[in-house]
Structures are given as structure tokens and as C-alpha cells.
Amino acid sequence: MSSPSDLTDAHRLLSMGRCTASDLIEDALARAHGEAARAFVRHFDAQARSAAFAADRAREAGAPLPSLAGMAISVKDLFDVAGQPTTAGSRVLQGRPAATTDAAAVARLRRAGAALVGHTHMTEFAFSGVGWNPHSPMPANPVTLALDATTPRIPGGSSSGAAVSVATGAAWAALGSDTGGSIRIPAALQGLVGFKCTARRVPLQGCIPLSPTLDTACAITRSVRDAVRMHEVLADRTVARRERPWPLWRLAVPRTLMLDGLEPAVARSFEAALDRLRQAGARIDEIDLPELAELVSLQARCSFAAVESWTWHRDLLATREAEYDPRVAQRIRKGQDVPASDYLTLQQARADWIQRVEARTAGFDALLSPTVPCVAPPIIGLADDDDVFFRTNALLLRNPSVVNLLDGCAITLPCHRPGDWPVGLMLWAGAERDDDLLTLAGAVEAALA
Template sequence: MTGTALGLHDGSIEAVELVSTSISKSRAARHVFISFIEGAHDDAVEAARRRSLGAPLGRLDGIPFAVKDMIDVAGSITTAGTITRIESPPASRDAAVIAAMRAAGMIPVGKTNLSEFAFSGLGLNPHFGTPTADFHTSAPRAPGGSSSGSAIAVQHGLVTAAIGTDTAGSIRVPAAFNGLVGFRASTRRYDMGGIHPLAVTLDTLGPLARTVEDCVLLDRAMRGCADIGVCAAPLERVRFVVDSSVLEDSALQSDVARNLRNVVTRLRQCGVRVEERPVQAFMRTRELIATQGWLGAIEAWSLLREVVEGERGDQLDRRVRSRLLAARDIDRYAENRILTLRAELMLNMLHELGDAVLVTPTVKHVAPSLAALEADDRLFAAINLETLSLTMPGSLLDMPGVAMPSGVDRQGLPTSVLFSAPQGHDDRLLRTCLAVESVLRARPVQ
């Protein structure tokens, strides 16, 4: 996206052609978009006119982007990936983040596919099809969810930027499976007006792109911030903590662990302070989720109960419906217990990390086979839980997180490393990840 912005500035790229090409390619892509935005071409004409007059709205003026279909765009139905909402009235206004991005001159071109109601970490959708990456492997892979279409739109090069929602890992997981950068922000970072909810305590937003630098630019546009740069942190002042308990997990694929260690080695070679030790707050949060249940599921059931038990409940994705019905049976006192322990663990994490950045794999494994997941609901349920097992703790503790590519496995499939910080330390985390990106660009991990 940064290169596109430079091209628009120097005239080597023209906004109308850029947007037209994006729309044309996007319409031809299978299962990536659910709908397209009326007026995108006209917006591109206006962006080109502003640049011809020397008065662009900023360096992102004229850049097209994709929008997860949990987010309102005026004149477009927000389906949330379910056919139970396809007859809903179109949104009367843009979500707050869309309005802010439009004010920076960015142009939404389409609403992207997702797991139904955003309630899966694997990205399958039986209603609108499942988008897949163009990896050179023998069989299609799960795109990751729930922001599957947003990630695949960037992975395919249909757009250079997309935004999604994240409740349990819905930005970080598809970023990991597709070799992208994804930023899950703290819940209070963005105005959530116009966002279809799933679990109000945990729901947040964030960008997906190919670089941290692009995610920083998108983050600023989403918040309506002035178009000025964010500087990378001096790495000699940064401390990282690698959670050794995660690396000892028997379910962690060897290539995922190896590539994470390669990233850590590159940082240490640059004189960066890296500790490797168990992070008790992270371990206890994983245990809490395993023993007490997932807060996101409890809140999702409360929100979607009428749909699941209603006359159209049998039209839901059977896997999503099954998960929601399972949430119905969680102990009714569990929510208060989880919220109480959550507050304690958030303080513990802040004290345990201090000014350090937590380092874990984003996902324990590479993108699994799509056909196997479609054929076996029990396998789907098991892999979905494993897929989200390292992102859910950060969500419960409201930790901002940046998923970054760490390399590839022996089949050439992407692996990912997740950098996280305590709640509200988003800017510090982004500056740190800009510096990490600079180190890895200078000498890429193998």
C-alpha cells in the first residue's frame, strides 16, 4: 500500500485505473466478496480530480480497500456472512471507521466474505463459498477466520489493504495462514459504531496488509488521525519475552517453532534483549478458557439465541449452530467468574510483562486442508479450537497483537509469529513491530 501511495503521489499510478482494476479482479475472484460498493468508481474520479488540483486528502487518497461484511457501509446490506440477514435493509450510514477512512480519501470497493456471524477461526462459509489462497499446494487450504475474505483479498492482490473484526483471533489467524500482517487493536482504540456485534466485551477491529508499515497507516486512517508518520522504536530499548510454555506444547508444529526461533535469533543478533520463560498470566488465561469456557461464546449465544432457536435456525452453518448450542449449556454463573478472573489476569499480565512485548506463535499449525474440514465436523471442531488457542488468551486479556510472517514450512505454507502487549499499549506495540519488520527486511528469516 505504501508503494501505491507513492505511485499516486508521483503520478505513475492513477486512481481511476487503480480502482477499476481492483473491482474487475475482485468480481472475478471466487467467494472473496459478498457484495460490491456502489459509487466506488465515482469516488476514484473525485480522488483523481483532487490530485490533479494538488489538493489530495492525504497520501492514501484514492487507495481502494476491502471491508469485512460485519461492518456497515452506507447503501450496502451487512450480511455478517449469513443468509438469515440477506433481506435486511441496507445500512443508512457508514460505520465510524469507514467514514474516517473515506475522509482520508480511501475507497471501499466491496464487502468481504467471512465465517457465519464471525464465529469460527477457520473461515469456511457454506452460504457464500469459502475463499482460498493461491498457494502452490496440492489441495486448497482453509483461509482462516473469521476475516477470511479480507485476508484473501490482500493475499490475491485484489486490494493492498483490508479491514476486519477480531473477537477470538479473527484478524490474526487469517493473517497467519496467508503470510500477511494483521493488527488486533485493544477494544477501545476504534469507534465501534456501525459494527455488527458478536461478543461485545471482546469485539474489536484492525487492518490486514502485507507490512506493518501499511497496518500503521491504516490504523491512523481508521482513527481519523493526522497523516503523519509513526517512528519505529529503538530496539535497544525494547525487551521481548518468549513464552517457553507455548514452545513446549506438544501440538505445536515443528516448523512453526523453528521459524519463531529464527526470528528470535535475528533479533538477538541485532543486540535485542530477549528472555525465554513461562509467562504465568498467559498460562493461567489458557487454563481459564479450558476449564470455565469461552466468554465470547457465552456472549455470542446471548446475542444470537433468537436466531438459532428461531424459524430460520436450521439455515445456519451446522458447525456454527453446533458451537452456539454448546455455549447455551455453559454454567450460567461462569460469565461472572470469568469476568472477575479476567480483571485479575489483566493486572497480572501488566505486572509480569512490564514494558516487554510478549512473543508467541500466532497459530500452532499452518493452514489445514479445506477438504478434510468440510468432510468431518468433529475434525473441524477440534482444529478450530486448536487454531484459536493462542489468540483467545490475548483477546480475553484485551492485548493488542500484531501477527507477522515468520517463514514457511516444508510445503511452502506460511507460519506466523505474534507480538502482543498489555491492554492499551497499542502505539508502543506498533512502533516495536515497525522496528522488527526493519530488522527482518534487512536479513529475512529462512
């Protein structure tokens, strides 16, 4: 039997009795302890095997299998898992008592039968898109390493280990978070699918916050159909897929900001993807979206991430700042002296900005952009050069963070040709348009295959 292509395929084979969940989980655990070892900060082998065993017994008994029955799912070290500590990639939280209950998102995964394989590596407190963490070795991007073994490249962040766990086969899907692109960046850099739903769709209880205004609990997968499956579990809802022929979709490519300074490999893959979609019958307009040029001035006085993270971290920073990643502490401290008036002004300005963006894009079903403007940068230089690090981080966050500020939804899917550097195509729209976006993403995935 050939290996399953994705989570949905594995579930189908399990339901047919063509494989066992126990065999699948042993393969995943071997990878988690082998090639994906750096992707994990702790392993949940016993409970993963237990969930797989329960799925096998249910199938043998003829019971219907839940949607994630015995399937290997990794969890970002930001979400509570009962019986395990949650450390958010930080030394500051080492020694923290184990969680007594699951985070809301984890509880939904468990109810769907997921075999949780471990907590994954991440940027400390989820505060960058690079994936760098000085407290634990960053896993190299396994997809680019296969293309060029001489130059290890970043996995992307902050859900770095989450993406690596999926790319290496240590998990079929990964629970992570997205505050400014932390799901979509690593997914794009590793040729995976990352869906950022409308933030309010999935509860954040039991998840260490970065910015409650922008934080989104969501998943990295191998396919769009897996993204739908994971979203239905995490959001506890059924996606309404309203299929339609290509000429009835109206799509737009915003020229403002999103196409600035694209690396040649990204530009080539993006343009080739647009050509393929047009050949399939898609109607794609290029538009100006001047509101995107306002983002720097909008956040000139303060950002949601700085102000809201300072609120959570101020007591820890007062006593244990020396144990933080200095780059993370530096960004959190930017919220220290922000007046309440500036924070309230930012909230009001954001609401006005959202209204204007939605008015300008109202005639379109979705917008198309490169997920990030570059391929995965080399790791070398990031550790010792702050200028390189912050320039790289800003570049990675530039495009995806637009959607978080919009309070919208977005999905990245690979658009490069086999053998090329991984490049992500981002489809995005305003709030509560998740179902149409997922439907469209399925059609795009098929057109690009």
C-alpha cells in the first residue's frame, strides 16, 4: 500500500481497514524523534499511542470514526495540554506546573480523536515570523534542505516546529497560532497549506496570548481539504462549500505594497500561478488598494502586539528579563509607556481602516497576493546580526499581517513548481468569509496541481 497523501487520505484508508492507526502513529513518532527531533520541545508518545489504539478498537467494532481518529497532530507550545507544562518557547516559564485541563482548541482536537504527538518549537512567546529561538536549536527548513543541503534556511515562525512536524511527516496537521502570519509564513516557506480563519471562530482559552486583538488559533496542513477538516474541528462548525464555475468568482490582485520588492523566484511562481488560474477561467483584476500604504502611519505610535503583550509580561519582565530572548523583550517593552489614549486611538483608526478596505474590495470574492515576498532566507547571520534579523522579520510579516489587522481570513497554498523553492499564494478576504475562501482555495489547488 502506498503511503497516504494527507490526513483525509489516511482517515479514508483507516476507515476501510487498509491500515491501522497504530502503524501510522508509530511512523509519525519515529519521525518526531528522528528527522523532526528539533521540531519538538516535548513528546506525548504514550497518549498518542493510546489514542491510536482507541481508534483501531473503534474501527474493529464497526463504530463510526471521528474526523481525526488516531491521526498524529502536533500542538504549538502555546496551548495547554492536560498533564503537560506549557512554556511558549521560553526559559521564563520552565518549571511551570503542568496544565490541569486542555486548552479549548486542544479539547476539540481530542474530542475528534486526535493522537497528540507533542508540543512544537516556536519563537519565544510567538513574537517573530523568523522562527529563531536562542533557548532551543531552531529546526532547519526540511524542504529547502532537500533542495540545497549546503545552506540551512529558516523554517519561518512563529509556528516553526508546527510546520516542520507536518513537512517531515511527524504529524498530519499542526495546531498553531497566527497573530501576524505565524501560521502562513512557515507554511509558505515549507510548501504547505496554512489557513488563518476569522479570529473569533476558535476560542483562545488556555492559550498564552501575544495580542488578544489579533491572535488566531488555526492549523497547518498538507492540503486544502485537510485545512477544511481541521477548521471544522477547531471552530466546531461545518464549512458550507458553495461550489461555482470559475467565471463566477471575481478575484483581485492588489498592487499596493503586496508586490513590492518580490524576489525573482517568488515573482515567477506568483505570475505563473495567476496565468494558470486565468487559463482555468478565473477573472482576475489588478487594483490599487491605497489603504495598505497607511499601515506604517496607522501603527506609528503603538502596535497591538506591543501594548497587549506588555500587559501580560510586565510582572515577569520586572524580575526575570535577563532570561528572555533580548529581541523579544525589546519588542514587548515598546508597549511599556504607551498612553491609554494612543491605544484607544489605534483601535478607532483600525475600525475605520477596516471599513474603508472592505468598501474598496466589496466587489471581489477574494484577493490574491504572494504570502511572503521572499523564499526562505538562510539561517546564517540571523543569530548575531540584529539588523539582519529585524529586516528579515519585517519582510516576512509584511503581507500576511495585513489580514490580521483587517480581522479577516486567509489561506496560503503552494504555487511553485516541483523542484523550485517553496512559494506561497495567499488568498484573503474580510471577516466571516471563511467558507467561500476555503471553497475557492480548493478550486485554486486543483487548478495549480
